Amino acid sequence: MSDFNRSKQLLLDARAMVPALLERQGEAASLGRLPDATIAEMQRSGFFKIMQPARYGGYELPPQQFFDVQQTLAEGCMSTAWVLGVVAIHNWQLGMFDDRAQQDVWGDDDSTLISSSYMPVGKVKRVEGGYMLSGHWGFSSGSKHCKWAFLGGMVPPAADGEAPDYRTFLVPLGDYDIVDNWDVSGLQGTGSNDIVIKEPVFVPEYRTHRSADGFSGDNPGCKENTNAIFRLPFGQIFTRAVACSSIGALQGVVDSYVEVNRNRVGLNDGARVAKDPNVQMALANAVSAITECRVMLKDDLAYFVNTAEAGDTPAIEQRIQRRFHAASISRKCADAVNELFIACGAQGIFCGHPLNRAWLDINAGRQHVANNPFKFGRNLGATMLGQPNTDFFL
Secondary structure, eight states: OOHHHHHHHHHHHHHHHHHHHHHHHHHHHHHTSOOHHHHHHHHHHTGGGTTSOGGGTOOOOOHHHHHHHHHHHHTTOHHHHHHHHHHHHHHHHHTTSOHHHHHHHHSSOTTOOEEEEEEEEEEEEEETTEEEEEEEEEEETTGGGOSEEEEEEEEOOSSTTOOOEEEEEEEETTSSEEEOOOOOSSSGGGOOEEEEEEEEEEEEGGGEEEHHHHHHSOOGGGGTOOSGGGGSOHHHHHHHHTTTHHHHHHHHHHHHHHHHHSSOBOTTTOOBGGGOHHHHHHHHHHHHHHHHHHHHHHHHHHHHHHHHHTTOOOOHHHHHHHHHHHHHHHHHHHHHHHHHHHHHOGGGGSTTSHHHHHHHHHHHHHTSGGGOHHHHHHHHHHHHTTOOOOOOOO
């Protein structure tokens, strides 16, 4: 199948899932994770393989195709789109690891999934051939559907004067425990539980990925996986994976908002809601936010893909500016859905209202550390004024 036809089919399959995802929202919230049927359907449709190495059954499609699918699913359930965004991006990152790590995960089953917590809290000790790792990590989305985990930690300097080395450690289920503690108000279905390694476990050198390699694009996996997508900056792609589901969720709100309010009459004054200028303006602002985020996303991804395909390195000024773009997505969507929520009136506080769950989910997504625009906006403004760059997850 050509890339064009595959991309088209993936979007058709995602669109076809939306009604079922809407019906399963309550089940996902009750379970505190995605229903098995949802994971199975995404596996059958190949959503997790969109950016996975072709050598292990993947499609190696550009990131725009992936984010189009993610946003479509979010119209039905943002928790589903969030889990896909995080877990499927791990399949792309694993393609950057030494091929021995890819073989460990996919050698017997190329549908095996990986969760993560990149929090740099792991306790790391250098030993012969690798590292001993232990610690307690939070927010591992989709962890109960995965057999491996990416866990963050700082490798101590090998010699005096060297800087600590942030790495992602690949660890199999069995070496870590999942703490079932996901009790939250928004994104309830993501199952973002804690991960614990009480007694140190051995992680071989080849099952680690250096942040510096993810920044430069000079990854060990690029020897076998030669597609340009494996040279894309990790910090630019992953951060959009935890931002872009908000766009689709907001689109779902707009669609339901129009349907509910087109002919609705207010209970207090008997006036048609469609004639309320506050409702009209809130709706217009939401549509504008969706368009702005999608155009910005498309332009940013095109820049990074074109740069990688040309064999060039993204300019640091572009990285800083476009990192701020990624962090702005959730804020724009949260501001828009909050305005719609206020214009909706008291009916919006009911759990069964079409707007309520998306309002909670979008605001929960806004709380992710990668979606806080102020740190990245300040860095952009500071560097434009001649101050040093303070962010290297770019």
